[in-house]
Structure formats: C-alpha cells, structure tokens
Amino acid sequence: xxxxxxxxxxxxxxxxxxxxxxxxxxxxxxxxxxxxxxxxxxxxxxxxxxxxxxxxxxxxxxxxxxxxxxxxxxxxxxxxxxxxxxxxxxxxxxxxxxxxxxxxxxxxxxxxxxxxxxxxxxxxxxxxxxxxxxxxxxxxxxxxxxxxxxxxxxxxxxxxxxxxxxxxxxxxxxxxxxxxxxxxxxxxxxxxxxxxxxxxxxxxxxxxxxxxxxxxxxxxxxxxxxxxxxxxxxxxxxxxxxxxxxxxxxxxxxxxxxxxxxxxxxxxxxxxxxxxxxxxxxxxxxxxxxxxxxxxxxxxxxxxxxxxxxxxxxxxxxxxxxxxxxxxxxxxxxxxxxxxxxxxxxxxxxxxxxxxxxxxxxxxxxxxxxxxxxxxxxxxxxxxxxxxxxxxxxxxxxxxxxxxxxxxxxxxxxxxxxxxxxxxxxxxxxxxxxxxxxxxxxxxxxxxxxxxxxxxxxxxxxxxxxxxxxxxxxxxxxxxxxxxxxxxxxxxxxxxxxxxxxxxxxxxxxxxxxxxxxxxxxxxxxxxxxxxxxxxxxxxxxxxxxxxxxxxxxxxxxxxxxxxxxxxxxxxxxxxxxxxxxxxxxxxxxxxxxxxxxxxxxxxxxxxxxxxxxxxxxxxxxxxxxxxxxxxxxxxxxxxxxxxxxxxxxxxxxxxxxxxxxxxxxxxxxx
Numbered sequence: 001x002x003x004x005x006x007x008x009x010x011x012x013x014x015x016x017x018x019x020x021x022x023x024x025x026x027x028x029x030x031x032x033x034x035x036x037x038x039x040x041x042x043x044x045x046x047x048x049x050x051x052x053x054x055x056x057x058x059x060x061x062x063x064x065x066x067x068x069x070x071x072x073x074x075x076x077x078x079x080x081x082x083x084x085x086x087x088x089x090x091x092x093x094x095x096x097x098x099x100x101x102x103x104x105x106x107x108x109x110x111x112x113x114x115x116x117x118x119x120x121x122x123x124x125x126x127x128x129x130x131x132x133x134x135x136x137x138x139x140x141x142x143x144x145x146x147x148x149x150x151x152x153x154x155x156x157x158x159x160x161x162x163x164x165x166x167x168x169x170x171x172x173x174x175x176x177x178x179x180x181x182x183x184x185x186x187x188x189x190x191x192x193x194x195x196x197x198x199x200x201x202x203x204x205x206x207x208x209x210x211x212x213x214x215x216x217x218x219x220x221x222x223x224x225x226x227x228x229x230x231x232x233x234x235x236x237x238x239x240x241x242x243x244x245x246x247x248x249x250x251x252x253x254x255x256x257x258x259x260x261x262x263x264x265x266x267x268x269x270x271x272x273x274x275x276x277x278x279x280x281x282x283x284x285x286x287x288x289x290x291x292x293x294x295x296x297x298x299x300x301x302x303x304x305x306x307x308x309x310x311x312x313x314x315x316x317x318x319x320x321x322x323x324x325x326x327x328x329x330x331x332x333x334x335x336x337x338x339x340x341x342x343x344x345x346x347x348x349x350x351x352x353x354x355x356x357x358x359x360x361x362x363x364x365x366x367x368x369x370x371x372x373x374x375x376x377x378x379x380x381x382x383x384x385x386x387x388x389x390x391x392x393x394x395x396x397x398x399x400x401x402x403x404x405x406x407x408x409x410x411x412x413x414x415x416x417x418x419x420x421x422x423x424x425x426x427x428x429x430x431x432x433x434x435x436x437x438x439x440x441x442x443x444x445x446x447x448x449x450x451x452x453x454x455x456x457x458x459x460x461x462x463x464x465x466x467x468x469x470x471x472x473x474x475x476x477x478x479x480x481x482x483x484x485x486x487x488x489x490x491x492x493x494x495x496x497x498x499x500x501x502x503x504x505x506x507x508x509x510x511x512x513x514x515x516x517x518x519x520x521x522x523x524x525x526x527x528x529x530x531x532x533x534x535x536x537x538x539x540x541x542x543x544x545x546x547x548x549x550x551x552x553x554x555x556x557x558x559x560x561x562x563x564x565x566x567x568x569x570x571x572x573x574x575x576x577x578x579x580x581x582x583x584x585x586x587x588x589x590x591x592x593x594x595x596x597x598x599x600x601x602x603x604x605x606x607x608x609x610x611x612x613x614x615x616x617x618x619x620x621x622x623x624x625x626x627x628x629x630x631x632x633x634x635x636x637x638x639x640x641x642x643x644x645x646x647x648x649x650x651x652x653x654x655x656x657x658x659x660x661x662x663x664x665x666x667x668x669x670x671x
Contacts, residue, residue, distance in 0.1 A: 010060035015052035018110040020259045025104045031077035040085050040121045042078035051118040082121040093274040100646045101665050102654035103260035112234040116211045125219035127235035147302030148294050149282040173224045173238050176245040179253030181205050182504040188228050202229040231264035244272045249283040250535050261664045285538045292586040309566030316549040318360045358457045374492035375511035381451040394441035403428045449516045470498035513544040526669050527584045537563025589645040593636040594662040
C-alpha cells in the first residue's frame with residue numbers, strides 16, 4: 001500500500017522583532033509549520049538572527065496578491081523557541097510603554113527581558129501571573145495601588161521583613177527590584193536571615209547556567225519565595241506574586257542607557273498596574289516627582305513617613321575658602337622671586353605643586369584622631385585622577401579632549417611618575433606637557449580635587465596610615481572592591497578612599513565619613529543636581545555612626561544644611577518651588593531630541609524636526625559635551641504641560657523621525 005504524504009501548507013507569519021533599533025513594528029516571514037500567536041521564534045534580520053514574538057499567522061494562499069506585490073523578499077522563519085512565553089497582561093503593558101516612549105513594542109520587550117531568557121525560552125518554565133500551579137493559596141486580597149515608603153535603611157528593611165512574613169503566611173511570594181547588581185547583592189545579604197532557601201537573586205552578571213537554574217528553582221519550589229532582581233527580569237515564573245517593591249528608587253541607575261531609554265521604575269509600575277499588583281517605591285529620600293505624586297494623592301504612604309532623618313552623628317561643614325586663602329599667601333611668599341626657565345618644566349611643576357589645598361586642618365585632625373583611636377574613616381572624592389579640570393591661567397580656556405571635547409582629567413602614571421591627561425568619556429589620553437590651544441599660554445592650572453591628589457596628600461602627611469583606594473582605575477572588578485573593603489575593615493585606624501562607586505558597596509556603618517568636595521557638581525547645568533547632592537549626603541549620613549565632615553567652598557548653599565541635618569521636608573519644598581519657577585518636572589513632561597553629526601547637517605535636520613512638530617515649540621541648545629568623534633551634538637527640548645503626555649498624535653510624529661535621532665522621554669538629565 002502506497003502512503004501519500006500530506007502536502008505542507010505555507011503560512012505567512014507576522015512577528016514583533018525584539019531589538020532596540022528603529023525597525024518596523026512588525027516583520028513578515030513564511031513557514032511550513034503551524035506557529036501559534038505568542039510564540040518566541042528566531043528570525044533572520046539583515047545578517048543576524050534575532051528573537052521575535054509571533055503576533056499573527058495566515059495561510060499564504062489567502063494572501064497571494066499581497067505577497068506578489070510586497071516591496072521586499074519574504075524570508076523563511078527560523079527556529080521556534082517556545083509556543084507560549086509572555087502573559088497577555090505583560091504584552092498589554094509593553095504596548096502602553098511603547099506609546100509612552102514613542103518606540104515599538106519589540107524594543108520595550110528587549111529592554112525588559114534578559115537575553116538569557118530568550119535564548120533558553122524552550123528550556124525554562126514560562127512566566128505567569130495568574131494562579132495555576134500552586135495549591136492551598138488564599139484568595140488574593142491585594143490592594144491595587146502604589147505606595148511610597150521613605151525612611152532610614154534599618155526602618156525600611158524592618159518593614160520588608162515584616163511584609164515578607166505576612167506574605168509567606170498568606171502563601172504569597174514577593175519581588176524586590178533594585179537598580180544595580182551591587183544593590184541586589186547587598187539587600188539579599190540583609191534579608192536572607194530566617195528565609196534561607198526561599199530567597200533568590202537574578203541579575204545579568206550571573207552565568208547563563210546560573211540564571212536558568214535559579215529561574216527553574218523559583219518556578220518549581222512550592223513554598224513562597226522572595227525574588228531580588230534587576231529590571232531585565234521584569235517577568236517571573238511565579239503565579240503567587242501580589243507585591244512588588246522598587247528599592248533605591250532615587251538611584252540614577254534606573255534609566256536604560258540604550259534605546260528606548262526607558263525609566264525602568266515607570267516600566268515596572270506600569271506592569272504592576274496591568275497585573276493588579278501592589279507596588280512600593282522606597283528609599284532614604286524619594287524622588288521629588290514621587291513626593292509630588294504623594295502630595296497630589298496619586299499614590300499613598302506605605303508606612304509612617306519620615307521627613308527628617310534622625311541621627312546622633314555629629315556633622316561638620318568646613319569652609320575651604322579661608323584655608324586656601326592662607327595656602328595661597330604662603331605659596332606666593334615662597335615664589336616671589338622665582339624665575340621661570342623652562343615652560344614645559346613649569347607646567348609639570350604647577351601640576352605637582354599646586355597651592356590648591358586638599359585637606360583642611362579639620363580633616364587632618366580627623367585623620368589623626370581616627371588613627372589614634374583605632375576607628376575607621378571613609379573619605380569620598382567625587383572625581384578620579386589628580387584634578388577633574390585644568391584651565392589656562394591666561395585666558396581661562398578649559399583643557400578638553402581632542403576627540404570628544406569633554407574636559408580632561410589630570411592623572412599621574414604609576415610607572416613613569418609623569419602626568420597625563422585622560423578623557424573619562426571616550427578614554428583618550430595624551431601627555432600633559434602642552435600649551436593652551438587657544439592662546440598658546442603655558443600656565444595650565446589644575447583645579448578641583450581628584451582621588452589621586454587626595455591619596456598623595458594623605459600619604460605625604462600621614463605616612464604611617466594605611467590607605468585603601470576604590471575607583472574604576474584601581475579596582476576594576478567586584479572582587480578587587482570587596483578585597484579593599486575587607487582589608488580596610490580588618491585594619492583599625494586605616495582610611496578607605498573612594499569615588500561614588502564605593503557607596504553602593506558599603507553595607508555596614510563606619511565610624512567617620514568625610515567628603516573632600518562636592519563643589520564640582522554645582523557647575524553642572526542639570527535641574528536634578530541639587531537632588532543628586534542631597535541624596536548623596538543623606539546616604540552618607542546613614543552610613544556613619546559617629547561623625548560626618550564635608551569640605552566646601554560654597555558653605556552658604558542651603559543644600560549642605562538640609563543634607564547634614566537630614567531635613568528632607570525643607571529640601572523637598574525648596575526644590576519643588578525652584579522647579580515650578582522654571583517649569584521642570586513634575587510641573588511638565590520633558591522630551592529631549594538629540595542629533596549627532598556634522599554641524600551644518602544637524603542644524604538642518606533639527607530645523608526639519610521643528611517643522612514636523614509644529615505648532616509645538618522646541619527649545620534648541622548645544623550639548624554639554626559639544627562634540628564627539630569630531631561630530632557636533634545638539635538637543636531639542638519639548639516641554640509639555642503636566643498631564644500632556646502621552647499624546648497619540650505627537651507619539652506618531654516622534655516615531656516617524658529618521659533613524660539615528662535619539663528620543664528621550666522624561667530624561668534624567670538635559671546635559
């Protein structure tokens with residue numbers, strides 16, 4: 001008997017490409033297999049294979065005319081990864097986010113879901129949120145609302161421990177999202193006691209195998225769990241999660257650094273709303289926008305609110321102007337009759353013998369006290385290198401990177417001992433023996449306080465004090481950072497000297513903390529800079545148990561009074577009033593349009609953008625970094641009234657802008 005094989009039916013499949021670049025919302029392929037809507041598939045795109053989600057499937061025989069007239073060749077569908085992966089509510093949230101950020105659904109999903117999950121979608125349990133697999137679960141009594149929690153670390157963690165016990169008693173799981181890998185490690189250590197075996201951490205620095213194994217454990221364990229994750233794990237394989245916590249809500253690590261530049265806090269809250277989950281926004285000091293939402297009754301208090309951080313820590317604000325005035329006078333008397341013989345040698349001399357004082361007498365006294373009493377001292381320095389900025393003393397031109405025009409930072413070579421300039425944006429470096437590019441003058445003077453300068457001065461004045469340094473030049477890995485901290489803790493009387501990256505790694509209180517200077521931050525044309533300085537001071541204040549000392553040449557800035565006294569209420573109202581005056585968020589929605597290229601060309605392009613978006617006005621201004629890779633950069637700013645976004649008409653116009661134009665909705669910075 002002869003068996004006839006069934007004729008294969010050709011199907012046309014529409015998919016959403018999971019890429020962050022600007023492509024069409026959907027792409028079309030053909031296949032001879034049945035592929036259901038919602039499946040994750042691999043598809044060819046240009047010379048690569050990418051992941052995509054199937055959104056439509058139709059027999060080719062019904063589309064003969066459409067296929068014949070298609071302006072492109074329809075290619076064959078790749079491998080089917082899994083037939084069902086994304087919950088419908090998640091897809092609905094992604095559509096909402098795509099409209100908000102003027103992008104396509106694929107780029108949103110690509111930002112919210114780890115590549116490891118996509119690659120292993122056929123091997124791992126699918127994400128779910130409706131109850132399906134777990135038995136004896138109490139009916140959900142979830143309050144579909146967003147809550148704000150502002151308080152000291154110990155208070156907030158105490159609240160989360162109580163909430164975990166409450167949710168476990170209800171046979172419910174809980175997810176905590178943090179902005180960085182370091183924060184995920186820190187909070188897991190602080191919450192693990194008592195729930196060992198039921199707490200899991202997910203982030204993209206884990207190996208692929210670890211991610212798959214942890215994901216599978218989370219899905220299969222019958223007991224409720226606590227999941228601590230970074231935002232790329234915005235979907236999880238549990239049906240019993242009613243509560244989402246966004247920890248360190250004020251951190252700048254939440255903004256996606258690639259298109260579509262989403263605010264992941266907003267994305268997680270949008271997903272929580274679609275899935276009817278309770279969400280908490282939490283930090284020592286919440287964002288101004290979040291506190292404003294609280295005032296407007298858009299969100300509610302999640303626990304007794306703290307508007308003043310209570311602490312027994314002694315605080316000291318040191319006016320460096322008087323100290324440096326004395327230093328300059330002393331230096332002037334020494335150099336009155338000095339004759340310059342060699343300009344290049346003098347440049348090197350200026351760099352190494354600048355009269356700009358780094359350590360105040362008060363900080364020197366604290367270093368000595370720390371050594372005598374065998375305590376521990378952490379000194380924060382905002383910038384790497386010797387000096388964050390170098391200027392010509394004749395014409396005041398800033399020494400900038402030849403590649404990207406960003407101010408260069410002065411460093412000292414460990415091998416040769418010679419100074420060199422390094423750009424912390426593009427990494428370009430060159431020797432420091434040069435003259436002013438503007439006037440030809442040789443009196444180049446370094447300004448500001450860098451970590452290398454602080455280290456050199458401490459070692460010169462306190463040769464018997466051990467100094468452990470943390471910055472991205474010295475400690476490049478987590479292991480090196482943790483090693484430096486452990487050595488510091490094991491050596492009473494020592495100093496830990498670090499840049500901002502150090503703060504997130506400090507989980508235990510330190511006796512004394514000092515800040516060499518925050519003054520360079522005031523020069524940044526950023527409407528959020530006051531909030532950043534305040535947040536830094538509040539976090540440092542929460543880390544010390546005896547004293548905090550801050551050096552500044554701007555002692556009259558109210559931000560120091562607010563920060564050192566833990567006065568969150570007065571800072572919030574003062575900053576809110578300033579934002580209202582200039583129509584900054586939360587009193588407006590900002591959309592920043594960025595164009596990079598040759599100066600004349602980008603000016604013409606921006607003019608076309610302005611024309612396309614009429615009658616809305618665009619404020620055009622140059623980027624803080626004027627050029628990159630010999631290209632110029634300009635920004636255009638759309639300022640919409642509060643509640644005026646999203647707008648469907650404007651969204652479509654922004655989506656139609658040419659490839660290469662960057663669009664940032666609710667940008668973290670206008671620089």
